Amino acid sequence: MRLRTRLALTLGAIAVPLVGSAVWLRNDLAQRAAIQSLVEYARLRMTTGGREMCESAPMQFQEPPPGPRGGEPRPPPWMRPGGESLDPLDPPPPEDGLDPRAERRRREFERRAQAEASGARRPPARVELWAYGPDFLSANPRAEPFPPELRSRLEAGANEAGLVRASDDVVTTTAVARMSWNSGPCAIVLVRRFDPNSSDALWIDVLGGGALVLLLVGAVALAVGPILRRLGQLEQGVRASASGGYQQGVPLTGSDEITDLATAFNTAGTEVRRQIEAVETRERGLRNFVENTTHDVMLPLTVLQGHLTRLRNDLSKDVMPERETVREALEESHYLASLVQNLGAASKLEGGEPLARRDPFVWNALVDRVILRHKTIAAEKGVELDFAVPEGAVRATGDVTLIEQAVSNVVHNAVRYNRAGGHVAVVLEARDERFVVRVFDDGPGVAPEELTRIRERSYRSDLARARHPDGLGLGLAIATDVCARHGFDLELKASDAGGLEVVFRGPLAV
Amino acid sequence: MNHKILLVEDDEKLGSQIVDHLTKAGFQVAWLKDGAGAMAVDPSGYALLVLDIMLPRAHGLDVLKRWRERSDNPVLVLSAKSDAAVKVRALELGADDYMTKPFWPEELLARVAARLRRPVxxxxxxxxxxxxxxxxxxxxxxxxxxxxxxxxxxxxxxxxxxxxxxxxxxxxxxxxxxxxxxxxxxxxxxxxxxxxxxxxxxxxxxxxxxxxxxxxxxxxxxxxx
Structure with a gap:
């Protein structure tokens, strides 16, 4: 449901019963006032001579008195021309000293009645007055039976009561009042007033109420209009911003809740833009990585294919293949495996995120695995690769895959750049709450200034040149990074045996 | 030696190579090619179990879990993933050792021998x-x-x-x-x-x-x- 319709319906649902009850309340109050005024009239009339008249001739008492033909009652005195009392039954004009308070009230009442009668366009009202005894029976045979509903209310203890009945063309207001003397044939007085029933009053109420409701709904609709218009503009702005990849925010106008909403959207848009950019950067990095990886992997694969082709050619010519070719093929495949593992490690490190995994591991088993991995290729090259670990487990924590790769890189380099008859040793020790892993060889070694240079090289920039002539590129850079991430020390120095010595140091696991 | 070894490996070429190497080294080798079959195996009938992690029809780690409910016989896990999480999980579930592909046949034999070696x-x-x-x-x-x-x-x-x-x-x-x-x-x-x-x-x-x-x-x- 649209906002405007919903508001109008809500308002209607609230306003219609409200206006209805206001109309009802007004009618109810008017009826009460009419009854009250009739009661007052009855008391006034009876205390200003009415009682005497009634008690002196209860069988004829009624007001207005019956007409000459005994039919139509005469109109009350204030309705006759001149307003002067001509009837002997009419109360005589009060003499001086006769209850000035009652006199004042009577005058006021007459003034009001006249004003009402002359002011209203509708035909004047007709008022009757009848007297009844305490037993609710009238001595006057023309009197109608006492209305049972009012009788029961008086019997219940009320001193006055009234009701309003409406028929098609006349509204009858009946009021009864118990007189203060409460005895004799005029103990209870009934006053009945007949008003012409015009449906105009009802229509006025209905139309008035309806107009009020319409006015309210219209006012709200008007007030909501600008808000809806601004919401519409915001919606268009959001659509435009979304279709433009959130490059542009929505325009900000005003300083209300809708402005806040627009500001919130702009903030969200900025965040989306930031994330899109991050994803794009990552994707670019990934694309570069795949390209570099492809390049790095294709190279040794091509070399390997070359070796295998040479083997096949030798065999097809019934020539015993050269041992060297087999060795090189094995070495190349070994390098390939190590390269792929390094590229995986590099991609993991390249994100630059802090280390996610801190699993406990045992160095003894790790060193054993690394030695086993390179033992075959070392034997093939004629390099003696050996190791020693303490009897007790040396425990530490970290990303075991990365650490194994780091140590593996160092051992692989030591084997790869050694000569036949050379040696590589790995020694694990635990000292002063720290582990020490030494990898050393008697190979050609590395010049001191070269050592610094190697460590400063970033595998990020040299990914595509992992197969660096000095051969220490990617692997050692990864080892350096892995150690930095774990808070391990990595020391590169000239070995006492003549080659390179690489030492890993770090805290033991508690 | 004549130990009985169970190999669970779905790749035909790698599986037959491993079987070949282990048989030549004097082991009796049974070879299963999928995880569902491995689930049904009674591990206590083998001196050593070699289990690949990436298997069809059941995950290697689930197989390992099932085996561990029945027996403590040594399990050597093979994984092509260099993801530390898998290795750590395998060790937590009771694997005795793991190897990352690729590996040299000698490497595998040395690991197998190490697992079967009797205390000196x-x-x-x-x-x-x-x-x-x-x-x-x-x-x-x-x-x-x-x-x-x-x-x-x-x-x-x-x-x-x-x-x-x-x-x-x-x-x-x-x-x-x-x-x-x-x-x-x-x-x-x-x-x-x-x-x-x-x-x-x-x-x-x-x-x-x-x-x-x-x-x-x-x-x-x-x-x-």
Whole structure:
């Protein structure tokens, strides 16, 4: 449901019963006032001579008195021309000293009645007055039976009561009042007033109420209009911003809740833009990585294919293949495996995120695995690769895959750049709450200034040149990074045996 | 040896290569190619189980979990993933060892052998390494039944190496634990003791091998590393 319709319906649902009850309340109050005024009239009339008249001739008492033909009652005195009392039954004009308070009230009442009668366009009202005894029976045979509903209310203890009945063309207001003397044939007085029933009053109420409701709904609709218009503009702005990849925010106008909403959207848009950019950067990095990886992997694969082709050619010519070719093929495949593992490690490190995994591991088993991995290729090259670990487990924590790769890189380099008859040793020790892993060889070694240079090289920039002539590129850079991430020390120095010595140091696991 | 080994590996080429290598090394090998079949296996019927993690129809780790509910026999996990999480999870679930593909056949055989090797120390007071028998309590040594007279240092040296036969022991450790500190023993003194011991072992002197850059190792036979 649209906002405007919903508001109008809500308002209607609230306003219609409200206006209805206001109309009802007004009618109810008017009826009460009419009854009250009739009661007052009855008391006034009876205390200003009415009682005497009634008690002196209860069988004829009624007001207005019956007409000459005994039919139509005469109109009350204030309705006759001149307003002067001509009837002997009419109360005589009060003499001086006769209850000035009652006199004042009577005058006021007459003034009001006249004003009402002359002011209203509708035909004047007709008022009757009848007297009844305490037993609710009238001595006057023309009197109608006492209305049972009012009788029961008086019997219940009320001193006055009234009701309003409406028929098609006349509204009858009946009021009864118990007189203060409460005895004799005029103990209870009934006053009945007949008003012409015009449906105009009802229509006025209905139309008035309806107009009020319409006015309210219209006012709200008007007030909501600008808000809806601004919401519409915001919606268009959001659509435009979304279709433009959130490059542009929505325009900000005003300083209300809708402005806040627009500001919130702009903030969200900025965040989306930031994330899109991050994803794009990552994707670019990934694309570069795949390209570099492809390049790095294709190279040794091509070399390997070359070796295998040479083997096949030798065999097809019934020539015993050269041992060297087999060795090189094995070495190349070994390098390939190590390269792929390094590229995986590099991609993991390249994100630059802090280390996610801190699993406990045992160095003894790790060193054993690394030695086993390179033992075959070392034997093939004629390099003696050996190791020693303490009897007790040396425990530490970290990303075991990365650490194994780091140590593996160092051992692989030591084997790869050694000569036949050379040696590589790995020694694990635990000292002063720290582990020490030494990898050393008697190979050609590395010049001191070269050592610094190697460590400063970033595998990020040299990914595509992992197969660096000095051969220490990617692997050692990864080892350096892995150690930095774990808070391990990595020391590169000239070995006492003549080659390179690489030492890993770090805290033991508690 | 004639141990029974179960291999669970879905790749035909790799599987047949592994079976080939293990069979040539003297093992009886049963080979399953999917996870569902491996789930149904009773692991207690095999001396060692080699399990690939990426399997069709059931995850290797689930297989491992099921096996561990039934038996404690050693399990060697193979994984092509270099993801540490899988390895750590496998070890948590009770795998004894893992290997990352690619691996050399020799590497696999060495791992398998390591898992199946019986403890060297048969009883607390007795060590047997190849032709050498050591009665630790009586401090008596025999080589092929012939008693050997050793100095206290030579005896401690031989016992220290024999306890970890096959593994290299560093010079530093031996100096610290074998030599008498009051006599200011150093690595040079150690080498002298070793060469004397080697001489006393006679034709079996080559069992006491020098490990370059590390120290010494007592080999269980003449050809082993």
């Amino acid at each position: 120390l048969s009883r607390h007071n007795r060590l047997d390494v190849g032709p050498i028998s050591i009665d630790v309590e009586a401090r008596r040594i025999e080589v092929e039944g012939h008693a050997l007279e050793l100095t206290p240092v030579e005896f401690e040296l031989l016992i220290s190496l024999a306890r970890r036969a096959g593994a290299a022991v560093t010079r530093a450790w031996l100096v610290e634990h074998v030599l008498d500190p009051e006599k200011e023993g150093n690595e040079r003194t150690l080498d002298v003791h070793v060469s004397r011991l080697r001489k006393k072992l006679g034709s079996h002197g080559n069992l006491l091998a020098t490990v370059w850059g590390v120290g010494y190792r007592l080999r269980e036979n003449g050809s082993e590393r």
